[in-house]
Amino acid sequence: MKTHKIKFKLNGETVLAEVKPNEVLIDFLRYKLGVKSPKIGCDRGDCGTCTVIMNGKTVRSCLVLAVEADGSEIITVEGANKNKITQKLQKKLHEKNAFQCGFCAPGMILSATELLTENPKPTKEEIKEAISGNLCRCTGYEPIVQAIEETAKRENGE
């Protein structure tokens, strides 16, 4: 099995690495690069806790090969903090005490960031749809949805 040299941007910084074709992106990020915000949950694309933003779109990093990241731009929560929308969202989530264990938080935050970037005035239904692939087993989604709603309102100066 031939290894491949890959080059991509992770949270704004260039990463050069050599990976095997059977390495999965989530494992590569966590164990080789030490980026621990994306979590391993179901490991088959159902739970959303491994979500990262790849070229502006959320993807399941458990369903992407590390070698596929070549040439891409990847953002995890560690880097999303630079984004104003994400900052406001995080503040709101904090105010609402929206997470207990926090395992789903990185995925939730990135999914909501993608939503608010593409659609600054989402309806409640659109918010629920956007995070429907991110499972939370603690707080029952309500405070999370509220935090996203209020972030959108503040963004729009309402």
Added chain:
Amino acid sequence: MPIIAEYEYLKVKSMEEALKIKSEYGNKAKVIAGGTDLIPLLKENYIRPEILIDLKGLKEIYEIKIKNNFIRIGAGVTFADIIKSKTIKKYFPILWEASMTVASVGVRNRATVAGNICSAVPCADSAGPLLVYNADLIVVSEKGERKIKIEDWFTGPKKTSLNEDEILLFIDIPILKNKNAGCYLKLSRYEGEDLAQGSLTILKTGEEYKIAFGSLGPTPKRAYKTEEYLKGKKINDNVVSHVQKIIVDEISPITDIRATKEYREHMAKVMIKRGIEKTISRYYNGKPKYGEGMIE
């Protein structure tokens, strides 16, 4: 979960390069686009390819283009692309509606329509709409190009009529000239991730109906007997209750992890009734809008 299988990876720069490897390796070469179905299979060690051919470097696979009398969807078009496409929403709203029900945003951003039908699971969400719209599948190999009708595509659970040396390149859907409406109904436990326990697609053009079902038999399939019966009929309660009998004969559901055979049969009756109602309402009144009130 690490992938145990060891294989080579090649991001091809041309279709010729991909086809050359396909003809050399056959089924030992797997094509990867979105990877949302392929990577779980690799993790489960269900498939052990010798090489992965990544098509994502090819520009020609990303088009959604209006040709003369059909619309061409490339093998790299994701469900997120379909949902964003005004062309698809205008011409093939049922495919648009079905795409909205596929898993969740993070999966739809990678998963492709072509990959969905190549995986050929009985619950493939795009299968029903492609069946009622009579899509043609353009597959290529080193020997050349051939066209496969969607109704000849699914040959068994996870099996298609694609040969070992072929790659699905385009999905061509003929543009309907006459007024039409329809719906995609998906029965599942919750929105967001679930695979269909049963699905029903209906397309009405004039007095004709095209109906397809998913997860209610070994492959997604058209319900020809039901269609034949409905042709030219004025819909009333008697017609609907007769249709409910026919549809149960046409499907062959099994009991599995998601639902029992009996439940699926019962829900097929419920879905056909609601589907016809919704289709007629959309045909004459334009309501409910596509994407709204999938299943109440």
